[in-house]
Amino acid sequence: MEKYTNWRDKGTGIAPFQPPTTDKESIFFNGSIVINFVNLILYIVRCVLLLPLVILTPFVNLKILFLTGLTNGRVKIDFQVQGVKRSVLNKNPQKYHLQKGQIYIVNYCSVISGVILQYITNDNNSIKYIVPNESTKELYELTLKQFIDFSMSGKSLDVTENYGTLIKEVTPEQLKKYTWIIFGEGTCSNGKSILPFQINKSLIETVLLGEENSDVDIIPITIKVNNTLVTPLGGSKIQYLMRLVIKYKCIAKVRIHQIHKLSKENDALDSIREELNDGDKYKLVSKTLDIKEKRKFADNFCN
Numbered sequence: 296m297e298k299y300t301n302w303r304d305k306g307t308g309i310a311p312f313q314p315p316t317t318d319k320e321s322i323f324f325n326g327s328i329v330i331n332f333v334n335l336i337l338y339i340v341r342c343v344l345l346l347p348l349v350i351l352t353p354f355v356n357l358k359i360l361f362l363t364g365l366t367n368g369r370v371k372i373d374f375q376v377q378g379v380k381r382s383v384l385n386k387n388p389q390k391y392h393l394q395k396g397q398i399y400i401v402n403y404c405s406v407i408s409g410v411i412l413q414y415i416t417n418d419n420n421s422i423k424y425i426v427p428n429e430s431t432k433e434l435y436e437l438t439l440k441q442f443i444d445f446s447m448s449g450k451s452l453d454v455t456e457n458y459g460t461l462i463k464e465v466t467p468e469q470l471k472k473y474t475w476i477i478f479g480e481g482t483c484s485n486g487k488s489i490l491p492f493q494i495n496k497s498l499i500e501t502v503l504l505g506e507e508n509s510d511v512d513i514i515p516i517t518i519k520v521n522n523t524l525v526t527p528l529g530g531s532k533i534q535y536l537m538r539l540v541i542k543y544k545c546i547a548k549v550r551i552h553q554i555h556k557l558s559k560e561n562d563a564l565d566s567i568r569e570e571l572n573d574g575d576k577y578k579l580v581s582k583t584l585d586i587k588e589k590r591k592f593a594d595n596f597c598n
Contacts, residue, residue: 302592304488304580311484311580312592314528370407371544372414376551391551392417393516396471398503400494400564401516402571403478404486406446406526406535408518409439411547416474425462425477426454427493429586434477434494434502435459447529450593451483452586465503475503476516479564479571482586485525489572490589491582496562504557513560515552515570520545528593 303310376384376391384391393399393416401408413419424437426445430453437445437459445451445458481493504511523543526535539545552570560566569576 299592299595302584302588304584307488307578307580309487309578309580311488311490311584312527312589312596313485314530314596315485315522315525370410370414370539371546372411373546373548374415375549377553389417393422393474393476395421395474397514398475398477398499398511399514399516400477400479400567400571402486402489402518403451403480403483404518404525404527405483405520406443406529407520407524407539407545407547409442409446411518411520411545411549412476413439415549418474421472421474423473423475424459425475426451426459427477427479427481427498428454429481429493432493432498434462434498436462443532446483446526447532447535450529450589451481451526452590452593454481462502470503479568482589483525483527483529485522485527486519488578488580489568490580491585492564492568493586494564496557496560496564499557510556510558512554513557513567514554515567517548517550517552517571517573519548527589528596 299310299313302312374384374388374391375381379391393412395418401412409424412422416422422439424439424442426435426437426442427433428435435454435456435458437454441458445454449458477494477499479492479494480490482490484490499513521543524535524539524545550573555567555570569579572579
């Protein structure tokens with residue numbers, strides 16, 4: 296991979312755009328063919344049994360959950376909350392799940408992050424997936440299906456109205472009604488570090504809050520999945536689903552970090568970016584490795 300050294304961080308040695316080697320592996324001819332075949336049959340049987348419910352439900356999000364983890368137990372979540380003992384958390388995990396009226400900033404390492412967030416939100420129909428546009432510095436609201444399309448079909452490079460809806464302003468009533476999840480990097484990485492943010496304090500205040508509500512809580516969330524399921528360059532949705540179903544069980548680690556007061560943050564939100572990187576500022580990649588550089592990397596990698 297010497298030809299891609301221009302997109303490797305000089306300080307950490309991390310190449311944040313590099314896709315996993317499994318992208319080029321055969322699904323059936325790596326590992327046990329028999330086990331893969333059995334997993335596929337079990338998945339099909341469970342889907343058939345649940346087919347009436349999938350057809351009848353009006354909720355697209357629920358259908359996607361059926362197709363990914365719920366039908367076959369392939370999504371396992373290790374849910375952690377900073378400052379809360381696991382014994383306390385296990386007694387009532389819903390108490391610490393994502394809430395309406397709250398703003399969260401989440402790292403962006405995989406398309407399946409959108410699905411995982413459905414499992415840890417008290418009202419998963421209230422989720423607003425927010426992705427910033429790198430060139431216009433605007434915020435776009437995506438549904439789960441749009442988030443999946445953007446992550447897989449567009450290499451998560453140019454969020455536009457083809458994938459979501461431009462947010463012009465949010466009223467206080469709307470803010471309380473939904474769960475706001477911002478993917479601050481604006482594009483997907485391979486999860487080895489946190490890319491530079493395409494949002495800042497001013498943008499959040501202007502679009503989501505208004506000046507009178509600037510002293511709000513921002514909660515960072517770090518989601519880590521196995522390396523085989525990261526999607527820095529997107530790909531085929533069907534192949535990804537088949538990898539999840541018959542080959543790679545998703546082991547997700549979700550950590551809810553301590554609250555940050557927006558009014559106390561600098562405009563670049565550096566402390567939140569550091570928090571998403573498990574508090575290790577020395578393993579953050581350079582701010583030069585942004586979406587513009589990823590676009591160049593994608594052009595070289597795919598040609």
